[in-house]
Amino acid sequence: xxxxxxxxxxxxxxxxxxELEAEDLDLGEQVxxxxxxxxxxxxxxxxxxxxxxxIDVTVELICDRSLDAFDHNVNQQYEVxxxxxxxxxxANENGAVxxxxxxxxxxxLEQDVRDTILLNLPTKKLHPRFLDExxxxxxxxxxxxxxIPEDDEEQIDPRWxxxxxxxx
Numbered sequence: 001x002x003x004x005x006x007x008x009x010x011x012x013x014x015x016x017x018x019e020l021e022a023e024d025l026d027l028g029e030q031v032x033x034x035x036x037x038x039x040x041x042x043x044x045x046x047x048x049x050x051x052x053x054x055i056d057v058t059v060e061l062i063c064d065r066s067l068d069a070f071d072h073n074v075n076q077q078y079e080v081x082x083x084x085x086x087x088x089x090x091a092n093e094n095g096a097v098x099x100x101x102x103x104x105x106x107x108x109l110e111q112d113v114r115d116t117i118l119l120n121l122p123t124k125k126l127h128p129r130f131l132d133e134x135x136x137x138x139x140x141x142x143x144x145x146x147x148i149p150e151d152d153e154e155q156i157d158p159r160w161x162x163x164x165x166x167x168x
Contacts, residue, residue, distance in 0.1 A: 001018065001020075001024055001110075002108060002109045002110035002113060003106045003107070003108045003109075003110070004016075004042075004106060004107050004109075005105060005106050006044075006049065006100065006105045006106065006107065007105065009042050009044045009049065010042075010044065011044055011045070012043065012044065012045070013041070013042070013043055014041075014042045014044070015039070015040060015041045015042065016039075016040045016042070017037060017038070017039045017040075018037070018038045018039075018040070019035075019037060020033075020035050020036050020037065020038055020057060021035050022034050022035050025110075025113070025114060025117075026114075027059065027114065027117060027118060028118075030061075030062065031059050031060070031061060031117075031118070031121065032059060032060040032069075033057065033059055033117075034057075034058040034059060034060055034071065035057065035058060036055060036056050036057025036058055036074075037055070037056050037057070038053060038054075038055050038057075038113060039053065039054045039055075039056075040052070040053040040109070041053070046084075047083070047084055047085075048081055048082060048083045048084065049081070049082040049100070049107060050079065050080075050081050050082075051079070051080050051081075051082070051107065051109060052077065052078075052079045053077070053078055053079075053080075053109065053112075053113065054075070054076070054077045055074060055075070055076055055077075055078075055113060055116060055117060056073070056074075056075045057073070057074050057117060058071050058072070058073055058074075059071070059072050059074060059117065059121070060072075061121065061122075061125045062125065063125055063126055063127040063130070064124055064125050064126060065126055065127065065130055066127055066130070068127050070127045070128060072121065072122070072125075074116075074117050074120045074121070076116050076117075076120045078094070078095060078096075078112060078113075078116045079094065079095035079096075080095060080096045080097075080098055080107075080109060080112050081095065081096070081097050081098070082098050082099070082100045082107045083097065083098070083099060083100065084100055086099055087099060091112075093119070096112060124137070
């Protein structure tokens with residue numbers, strides 16, 4: 001599904017849109033992939049193949065606070081350049097440079113798609129009911145346990161009193 005034969009890609013510009021189903025991608029134990037759309041723009045010339053893809057998918061996460069399941073949408077773009085020459089492979093948050101597998105004459109985007117989804121998940125997974133309208137976590141406990149002392153005056157240590165008198 002994420003592998004493309006080089007000779008099947010048109011010279012210059014081409015594009016593909018793929019409907020992703022839940023069983024198409026395994027994201028591990030903590031995240032359940034529910035499906036979405038993968039849109040890929042290819043640019044092919046004799047020296048390299050550039051693939052720019054945009055994913056719009058839904059994943060199911062488990063809330064860290066309540067352990068309730070909730071859906072989270074991921075919409076992200078990424079670029080991978082496959083070079084014919086042997087180059088040192090590298091990747092950053094905007095794109096990656098990879099070598100073309102000469103034996104199979106294919107390019108594989110599965111790992112890049114998977115990583116793009118996983119890297120765009122929130123660090124703290126909170127159900128939307130625990131977020132305010134700006135997306136910030138709401139305070140959950142405003143309760144005070146035990147008796148609240150009626151005199152809110154701070155007890156000043158007598159040693160501080162003596163030090164203040166010495167200062168004056």
